[in-house]
Amino acid sequence: MGGTDLAGRPGPMGGSGLLGRTGPVGRELGAGWRALPRRLAISALLLVLLSFAVFVGVDLLPGDPVTARLGATSGPERIAQVRAHLGLDRPVQARYGDWLAGLVRGDLGTSATGRPVGELLADRVGNSVLLAGLAWVLLVPCSLLLGVLAAWRRGRVVDRAISTGALLLVSVPEFAVTGGLVVLFAVTLRWLPAVSLVPAGTNPLLRPEMLVLPVLGLLLAGLAYATRVIRGAAVSAVDSPQVEFLRLSGVRGSVVLRRAVVPAVLPVAVQVWLITAVASVGGAVLVENIVGYPGIGQLLVSSVQTGDLPVVQALVLLLGAAMLLALVLADLAVVLLTPRLRTGAVR
Amino acid sequence: MRALSIRLGWVLFAAVLLLVLLGPELAPHSPSRPVGPPFAAPGAVGLLGTDHLGRDVLSRMLHGGRPLLLTSALAALVGSAVGALAGLFASLVAGSRRWAAALVLRPLDVLAAVPPILVLLLVLTALPDRTGLVLAVVLTGAPLTARVARAAADQVLGRGHLEAAIARGEGWGWLLGREVLPLVAGPLLADAVLRFVSAVYLAAAAGFLGLSGTDSDWGLLIVEALPGVSLQPWALLAPVLGIALLAVGTHFIADGAGRRARSVIA
Numbered sequence: 001m002g003g004t005d006l007a008g009r010p011g012p013m014g015g016s017g018l019l020g021r022t023g024p025v026g027r028e029l030g031a032g033w034r035a036l037p038r039r040l041a042i043s044a045l046l047l048v049l050l051s052f053a054v055f056v057g058v059d060l061l062p063g064d065p066v067t068a069r070l071g072a073t074s075g076p077e078r079i080a081q082v083r084a085h086l087g088l089d090r091p092v093q094a095r096y097g098d099w100l101a102g103l104v105r106g107d108l109g110t111s112a113t114g115r116p117v118g119e120l121l122a123d124r125v126g127n128s129v130l131l132a133g134l135a136w137v138l139l140v141p142c143s144l145l146l147g148v149l150a151a152w153r154r155g156r157v158v159d160r161a162i163s164t165g166a167l168l169l170v171s172v173p174e175f176a177v178t179g180g181l182v183v184l185f186a187v188t189l190r191w192l193p194a195v196s197l198v199p200a201g202t203n204p205l206l207r208p209e210m211l212v213l214p215v216l217g218l219l220l221a222g223l224a225y226a227t228r229v230i231r232g233a234a235v236s237a238v239d240s241p242q243v244e245f246l247r248l249s250g251v252r253g254s255v256v257l258r259r260a261v262v263p264a265v266l267p268v269a270v271q272v273w274l275i276t277a278v279a280s281v282g283g284a285v286l287v288e289n290i291v292g293y294p295g296i297g298q299l300l301v302s303s304v305q306t307g308d309l310p311v312v313q314a315l316v317l318l319l320g321a322a323m324l325l326a327l328v329l330a331d332l333a334v335v336l337l338t339p340r341l342r343t344g345a346v347r
Numbered sequence: 348m349r350a351l352s353i354r355l356g357w358v359l360f361a362a363v364l365l366l367v368l369l370g371p372e373l374a375p376h377s378p379s380r381p382v383g384p385p386f387a388a389p390g391a392v393g394l395l396g397t398d399h400l401g402r403d404v405l406s407r408m409l410h411g412g413r414p415l416l417l418t419s420a421l422a423a424l425v426g427s428a429v430g431a432l433a434g435l436f437a438s439l440v441a442g443s444r445r446w447a448a449a450l451v452l453r454p455l456d457v458l459a460a461v462p463p464i465l466v467l468l469l470v471l472t473a474l475p476d477r478t479g480l481v482l483a484v485v486l487t488g489a490p491l492t493a494r495v496a497r498a499a500a501d502q503v504l505g506r507g508h509l510e511a512a513i514a515r516g517e518g519w520g521w522l523l524g525r526e527v528l529p530l531v532a533g534p535l536l537a538d539a540v541l542r543f544v545s546a547v548y549l550a551a552a553a554g555f556l557g558l559s560g561t562d563s564d565w566g567l568l569i570v571e572a573l574p575g576v577s578l579q580p581w582a583l584l585a586p587v588l589g590i591a592l593l594a595v596g597t598h599f600i601a602d603g604a605g606r607r608a609r610s611v612i613a
Contacts, residue, residue, distance in 0.1 A: 171544055183580045289555070304471060
């Protein structure tokens with residue numbers, strides 16, 4: 001998203017995406033290792049705040065999920081009955097306290113469907129991790145290759161093609177991208193199934209053709225953003241005096257790239273990759289729903305639609321925790337990849 | 348190349364805008380009444396065929412654009428205004444009252460750390476209608492605008508005319524409106540365009556998830572077209588392209604506006 005975020009990718013969720021919101025690379029990094037405990041503490045605090053917001057926020061908003069879902073036609077007794085069944089008739093502090101206590105014991109509560117939330121999640125988490133993981137494993141080498149290549153060939157046809165493609169793709173929501181892919185690969189070319197209906201309880205890896213479209217949809221959205229940022233970092237590296245010196249000294253291009261350009265780009269690239277992992281949380285929710293892939297995104301949306309609060313709360317907290325972990329890892333990676341920060345040398 | 352992409356962005360955006368605003372008047376059929384068999388191919392019934400209930404896809408497209416666009420524009424505007432106020436306030440008081448700036452900015456930072464789609468789903472859990480959608484977009488956009496506004500205002504702070512106005516004892520309204528706002532308007536405008544792109548994204552996502560509260564939102568058209576995609580790919584392709592054109596056009600404009608704003612500030 002042109003350095004900002006859309007949709008959460010520094011952008012929509014999102015540009016899409018939903019990132020870019022983490023501020024300039026290297027912020028608060030001056031202290032190197034010493035900043036780490038503070039970052040962890042801040043992240044833990046954020047998580048507590050998020051869990052509180054999930055509870056109190058939903059409570060404070062003027063709407064009432066139960067009334068909204070049941071509709072105006074149900075009588076007040078029916079609404080009160082459902083509220084009591086969900087435990088919504090008790091004060092919010094009491095519910096929050098119980099929920100936190102349960103969380104510490106590893107109990108996520110009971111869904112409105114009567115099943116324990118933990119059990120509902122267990123079936124799905126693996127599927128989503130597989131989907132997002134595959135997209136991410138492909139994203140890392142592709143974005144590095146495309147970003148560095150575009151910078152190395154700046155202004156040439158290759159760069160124009162990569163940059164324009166990334167700019168076009170970066171602003172289109174991943175569910176629209178995936179919709180386009182479905183039309184292209186499932187309808188026009190007939191290579192792949194249009195829906196990824198993996199039977200419950202079976203491993204999606206047994207039906208790899210079901211994974212192609214969701215992984216590709218998720219990959220393309222993140223790739224556009226990551227490539228743009230990496231190209232930017234690589235352009236400064238290519239323009240640096242060191243690289244100019246190496247090239248004037250007659251060092252081969254491939255060696256210059258490997259020894260000087262890529263190492264200079266890595267600290268930025270690692271941050272972008274981890275941020276993209278965070279952004280793909282939002283993307284995965286949408287992409288899973290478009291192809292009917294049985295992951296947590298699909299569960300989250302159906303729970304929002306039915307007002308199943310315990311499931312929504314557990315999922316938001318789980319996704320929030322994953323996201324904060326990725327952001328801490330991103331900061332850690334920058335310290336590890338920047339010698340001055342690693343050794344604590346002050347200049 | 349750059350000027351071309353901005354011009355292309357404006358043309359795209361203007362074309363989509365015109366279609367969307369005039370859409371309901373141009374639509375040949377009602378968006379809710381069947382006009383032919385379900386999932387009929389384009390040509391036989393309408394230019395873009397029919398959907399799962401036999402309704403005309405073109406008419407639904409033309410009717411669905413306006414709510415998507417108006418909701419996104421309203422949400423982006425409110426989010427930008429709230430964020431800009433918070434950012435400018437924080438910047439102006441940061442020198443004298445650090446705690447006041449922190450009081451405004453910390454909660455926004457927390458909000459900025461949550462992926463927008465989670466904010467959207469949370470708010471829509473409690474408020475499953477258009478109000479919830481606008482609120483969600485404001486909540487996700489305001490923190491980012493506040494950052495932009497604060498960074499832009501920080502660069503203006505030390506300037507003589509502002510110091511002079513403060514020394515004269517001008518009030519907050521004068522300082523913000525007359526001394527700071529004109530200088531930071533460029534970056535704020537560029538940011539508002541980006542907020543609009545994000546708003547379109549979230550509004551379409553809400554429609555796609557069946558949570559937007561309208562009947563023919565483009566996001567909703569996508570999800571309705573999915574089951575019949577092999578019979579009638581146009582019902583899916585049309586809303587996908589509509590959202591893509593709107594997003595890409597606006598994004599080109601924001602890209603150009605951002606560049607121009609940066610060169611002014613620098």
